[in-house]
Amino acid sequence: MWLEPHSLGALLQLFAPVLAALLSVLQPHGAPSPTQEAPMSSPRSPQFITSSKATMEGAGVHLRRAFGYAELPRFDPFLMLDDFRSNDPDQYLEGFPWHPHRGIETITYMLEGSVEHGDSMGNRGVIGPGGVQWMTAGHGIIHQEMPKPGPDGRMGGFQLWANLPAANKLMPPRYRELTADDIPKVPIPGGEVRIIAGTLGGVTGPVTDVVTAPEYLDLRLQPGATLQHPTPPGHTVFAYVFAGELLLGGRLLSDHSLVLFGDGDHVSLAAGPRGASFLLVSGHPIGEPIAWRGPIVMNTDDEIRQAFEAYRNGTFLR
Numbered sequence: 001m002w003l004e005p006h007s008l009g010a011l012l013q014l015f016a017p018v019l020a021a022l023l024s025v026l027q028p029h030g031a032p033s034p035t036q037e038a039p040m041s042s043p044r045s046p047q048f049i050t051s052s053k054a055t056m057e058g059a060g061v062h063l064r065r066a067f068g069y070a071e072l073p074r075f076d077p078f079l080m081l082d083d084f085r086s087n088d089p090d091q092y093l094e095g096f097p098w099h100p101h102r103g104i105e106t107i108t109y110m111l112e113g114s115v116e117h118g119d120s121m122g123n124r125g126v127i128g129p130g131g132v133q134w135m136t137a138g139h140g141i142i143h144q145e146m147p148k149p150g151p152d153g154r155m156g157g158f159q160l161w162a163n164l165p166a167a168n169k170l171m172p173p174r175y176r177e178l179t180a181d182d183i184p185k186v187p188i189p190g191g192e193v194r195i196i197a198g199t200l201g202g203v204t205g206p207v208t209d210v211v212t213a214p215e216y217l218d219l220r221l222q223p224g225a226t227l228q229h230p231t232p233p234g235h236t237v238f239a240y241v242f243a244g245e246l247l248l249g250g251r252l253l254s255d256h257s258l259v260l261f262g263d264g265d266h267v268s269l270a271a272g273p274r275g276a277s278f279l280l281v282s283g284h285p286i287g288e289p290i291a292w293r294g295p296i297v298m299n300t301d302d303e304i305r306q307a308f309e310a311y312r313n314g315t316f317l318r
C-alpha cells in the first residue's frame, strides 16, 4: 500500500478536474436538433480569423493566399490555400509555366474559367468550371498550369496543398481530373453542398485517394441558414468564404475570410443576411517536421537540397 490515508484528499483534489470533465461528458447537453445524425457535444470555436492576402506567384499571377509558409504548421496536414479568382486576364494569363513539385499533393478546384495543364508524365488536360484536379507530386513531377478566362471573361478557383507523410513523399506521381458533373451537389436544409471529398448526408465525394484523406466541401447557404457539421476530434478544420458572409460569434465574415477552428466534434455555422458560400475543409494532422522551399516540401533541409540538386542536374524525374 503506497497511499497514506492523509494524502487521499490531496489525490482526489488532483483528479477533480478530470472527474468534472468526465461528469460533463456524461451529462446531456440539451436535446439534439433534428438535423443531427449523432449527438455532438463540443462545438469548435474560431481560433484564428484572418483574410487572404494579395501576392504574386508563377510568371506574375496576382492571387490571394489564405494561408501558407507563414502559418506553418497551424493548418497541418494542409500547407497552403491560394485563391486565384480574377476578372482581369492581364493579371493571370502568364500563368504557372513549367515547374517541379515533390513531396505534396495539390487539389485545384475551379469556380469559373479554366486551367490548361500539362506534365512530365505526358498528361494534358483542362480543368473546367466546377471541375477538380488533384495531383500527387510524390517523388517528382514537372508541370505547367495556365489559367484561361471563361466566355464572360471571368476566371477563378482555389488550389489547396496537402502535405504527404514521410512514408509517401517519394511515391509515384499521379494526376486525376473530374468535371463539374462528377461532383455531387446535395441539397441540405437551407442550402446546397458540393462534395469534393468526404461524406455528407450519406453522399461521398469523388476525391478519395488523396493520401491524407481530407474532407473538402463547397457549401452554399441561404440567408440566415445554419449548419451543424460533425468533424472528427483532433482534425484540423478551416472555412474560407468566397461569397456572402458567415455569421460567427457575432461577426460577419465576408469574401476572403479564413477561419481556423479549435478542436471539438462539430462546427456550427450560420449564413449572414446575404447568404454564404464557403469552403469547409478538414484533415488529420501529420505531425512531422516540415522543410519547405518553393514547390518542394520534405521533412529535412537535406532532402530539400537533394531535390533541388536533382532538378539542376536533370535527375529529378525517375
Ligand code: MN
Pocket: 096, 099, 101, 143, 145
Ligand atoms: Mn504547380
